[in-house]
Amino acid sequence: MRVVATAGHVDHGKSSLVLALTGTDPDRFEEEKRRGLTIDLGFAHAVLPSGEGVSFIDVPGHVRFLRNMLAGVGGVDACLFVVAATEGWKPQSEEHLRILELVGVRHGVIALTKVDAVDDEWGELATLDVADHVAGSFLEGAPIIGVSSVTGAGLDDLRAALDELVARTPSAADRQRPRLWIDRVFAARGSGTVVTGTLTGGRVAVGDHLEANGHAVRVRAIQSLGTPRDEIGPGNRVALNLVGVEHGDLERGHAVVQGGRWRPTELVDASLSVLPALDHGVSRRGAYAAYVGSGEFPVKVRVLGPDVIHPGAEGLVRLHLQRSLPLLPGDRFILRESGRNETVGGGEVLDIAPIRPASKAQPDRSVDRVVAERGWVDVDDLEAMTGERRQPTIGRWVTAPGQIEAMVDHVRATVAAAGPLGVDISALGERERAALALADDLTVVTGRVRQVALSSTLGS
């Protein structure tokens, strides 16, 4: 099963196309049907000719509902990019393409819709124009299929192209760290709460004990594509029935994760690519909205290093969120200036627990840097901060080069300074005691650490 998000300008025929491909109208709300306008995310699924299933997340194209579009593209593998042959490339064609690039979508097909309303020559020109606009992006070279949701023309070709898309899109990675960014919440009919989202990072099984926005919950039931499941892997649309939380306590943008394995954070260092088309740089400090997972979060940005990141350039930033989120290095975000209603750029989380002051921070994704900056790091902490499990170098710690030797020397010096009676072992810290075990020349006698008598060292 793959999750494919639609993208493209308003009224270009995204929702009609999803309906034509799946038989499900993704515009769920009465207001959407009445206005003929997608406001919120829509969901539908179909079986492709190969037998492979595909879930569609239909996003709104109108710039006013961009936040809903952003909530939809967080966990997707691929996109169905829609441009109407009648209108050609429009502002949200451009903005959605940039956003998909910044959130890391790398695969897609392009549907040139409404071909029934143009003649062949116009259709060919429109195709060339679209190819021009996507040149240099991840959609360069992607198939551009002329379709009509009205006559059904081209739909079989599009289905075949979707099959190829699904076949060439790598399946979602299983890192044994499931995370579900919630996009909808309901009260379950019996009791408990149902949340839906695109599962990433790992598997979830019925009976799992998880944490939803910090509430301890148990998974009572799982559904995917309307079918009950005992467990489900990453890369799927899922609905989880959760016991232990009121539906009023959860909302879009919250995450469901395994408690204890994450270190929710309000402060992250990240890379930021500023869109080339922006007419100003991102300056030293400012207030923005960051879009991460399925959520929109107010954020203060501080540029690390030079004062301004210019349009088209990439720099480093420190993001101050107003609430803590379960993030990991590698998570992607989009930055918008809410006041100007303008997408500024986006980037990748590099450090979810920066400890160096902003003036000295040099974030990157290296686990060794996280260790080096701390000297000693608990293995579980390190995993929660980086997503990577390392072998401890001593006790339960991973240490930077030279740290263990320095600690052994320090313990040796402490014992030497204490004289013949030695040091009460309870006066030593955990790390000192771990280092003590490595010092052949020290011994513990009735609770006191002493130097091994010289004669016994020589005799051994």
Ligand SMILES: Nc1nc2c(ncn2[C@@H]2O[C@H](COP(=O)(O)OP(=O)(O)O)[C@@H](O)[C@H]2O)c(=O)[nH]1
């Ligand atoms: N002639 C024609 N009209 C279409 C086609 N697809 C959609 N439309 C019309 O275009 C308008 C916008 O379609 P919609 O699917 O809501 O666009 P969205 O905003 O991209 O989701 C509606 O009035 C549709 O009936 C098509 O293939 N041919």
Ligand SMILES: [Mg+2]
């Ligand atoms: Mg729509």
